[in-house]
Amino acid sequence: MDKQGFTTGIVHGDRQPGAEHGGVRQPIHTSVQYGFERVEDLIGVFQGTKKGGFNYARQGTPTTAALERKITSLEQGVGSICFGTGMAGICAVFLTLLRAGDHLVSSRYVFGNTNSVFGTLRTLGIEVTTVDATSADAVANAIKPNTRMVFVETIANPGTQIPDLEGIGALCRERGLAYVVDNTITSPALFVPKAVGASLVVNSLTKTIAGHGAALGGAVTDTGLFDWSTYPNIADDYRGSAPKEQGLLQVRKKGLRDMGGSLSSEQAHSIAMGAETLALRVARCSDNALALARFLEGHEAIGRVFYPGLESHPQYAIAQKLFKGASWLLSFELRRADRMIDFVNALKLPIKATGLGDTRTLIIPVAPTIFHEAGPEVRKSMGISDGMLRLSAGIEDAEDLIADFDQALKLAL
Template sequence: MTAQGFTTNIVHADSAFGTEHGAVHKPVHNSVQFGFDTVEDLIGMFQGTLKGAYSYSRQGTPTTAALEAKITRMEDGVGSVSFATGMAAICGLFFTLLRSGDHLVMSQFVFGNTNSIADTLRGLGVDVSMVDATDAQAVAAVVRPNTRMVFVETVANPGTQIADLEGIGALCQQHGLVYVVDNTILSPALFRAKTVGASIVMNSLTKSIAGHGSALGGSLTDTGLFDWTQYPNIAEAYRKGDTAQWGLTQIRKKGLRDMGGTLSADHTHRIALGAETLVLRQRQASASTLALAQFLESHPAIAKVNYPMLPSHPQHERALKHFSAGSWLLSFELRDASDMLAFVNRLQLPVKATGLGDTRTLIIPVAPTIFWEAGAEVRAAMGIADGLVRLSVGLEETADLLADFKQALG
């Protein structure tokens, strides 16, 4: 990153890297194939001696490259790889960098689909330990000689637990482990995972960064802090050139080219445009979410509110230390759980839908929907009560949201 501010860098990123015909935004490149002047250049593309060229859009286009450069700036990394969805990015990460016989440590509070991938990995011979990542000692207790990676979320969905980000970072550095931080909810606008030692930062671009509920995408950013020369799972074919790029090269070749989870040019363009207003949206959503969390916590009909910026949150001091704001995710429980469905139906502004990080406020009862398949035992381990409601706060006026919740609780 240059000395310029965060948003200035995003807004001017396209022109900084060059655009065709003087366009202000990077154009949308929909071509699947890319031609070469000579067959020698074509061969050079395949053998890696021709730099800055494109061969087949499954591995990337000028449009995705521009977005990746923008995300790399945002996370202060050395490079990024984009994917069709956040889950495609996570799968590309795990299936590329882990092998049968490896051990992965994962927070027990991760997103439901990420939790589901843990079962898939076990079936492929990767041992997975799910631990309470709010305590770095719980992670340290399960580290073993074959441990390769630790995966946590900055703020857990839906319970908002905050991992011991700094403590785990120090632990991973001590043991030479790849430290992966899912920064989806906060985004680099509110927290930069590199500051706690993250090796790779994952973002579901669909949420905070795109922010309008109109595009799917995911990304992995290498912060440059991990020494890939010491990682045993990098294939010999990718152990050449800049060592800082070895991990991303393997992810792009095996996780993107071979698995095919390619981000479309159209969605890339929408995400890039959405990123330009990231800071403005995160500020507004964070302010409304805090106001709503404070109101709900003071209401006699509400039993519990989960939001990091509330002093009652178990990791409140950790949130204040690392995050510049709390973002848009909160969850809460009614004292009378039997009234949960009727209460949600009385709300007029929140859209009853799954998904997160939209301009519109979204609401969903958690146990009977997004975590239903996980089962009661997993829900209990994650602290998901039957009456838990998840809220993704949008850009509506704060006063309008408060008024709607007051009438619904009244």
């Protein structure tokens, strides 16, 4: 059969390797241990000579493996590893592929918890430099002889800044650096980072891919573009594998076996089912976010609106060129920050909650919550004002959302 469309591939992918007993979905495997008729096969799984086997659920199960195949297909990669959360995946990448004395260059516009991890890396002797990654030149100027990796998010949370994804990709290829792209906000439904030369792609499966606020999970995908035989931090134990497998093998062994950041079979099954409607949900949420952004941009109570689908956005041209849509992430500032509490409490439809990528619209004030620990100096460097609100647009009817915001904004004047 010719190459299938995006959603067709997700919906029917489980059936391709053959589900047990003719099931149309892969089953949930809850077993922790996996036995073998021949001890030679058990030894082979431990030593990596027997492919596709399982020994202990901390390193994966048939259910998590099925989800990994699905994510790999979506991201057009050569392999994926699933984790208990997106943060477990990010930490696994940094802590298994970087060593004391190494240097990481990152966009300064990153998720608050990721920014917190940078502080932890510094205590371990890993140098971290954050720059305005909307300019590839800024990234280039930060590179040092001990730089090993560059990290960016496709659309920054919460300010929606978009890095020069293509320029940074070309720079990393030229300098031989691992290029790690967090694709959580866009997801493979809107963008495939392999197209800009990403080495590894991170997704918080909890958000866009699972999409219903009902399961935690994360994934790291290797695009196959990076030659890990040239990367100095691969342990000798993993050098015997093919060059394109070495990086992901080390992340799996250290991140799952040693650190225990495992995804349960039950959560993997829930995520796999949520992923079937990925393209449909993302299209609806993006349409709603754009409608709200246009409404808010014209309202007298609003100071600024941050949404890549608006022509006023600084990286609008990049979003139009690279992304199939501008996602559900929308942020905006009230002209009067002192009216924020009254305004948010007056909203009836958006749920006052943290989290992103849900089917329901979520809203949260940024400075006093998810970026409170970062402090005022970091918030200022990231363009986060006291009046900024972050919105994750859901799949409700756009007219209802706009009407709700219209009535609540009367309290923000």
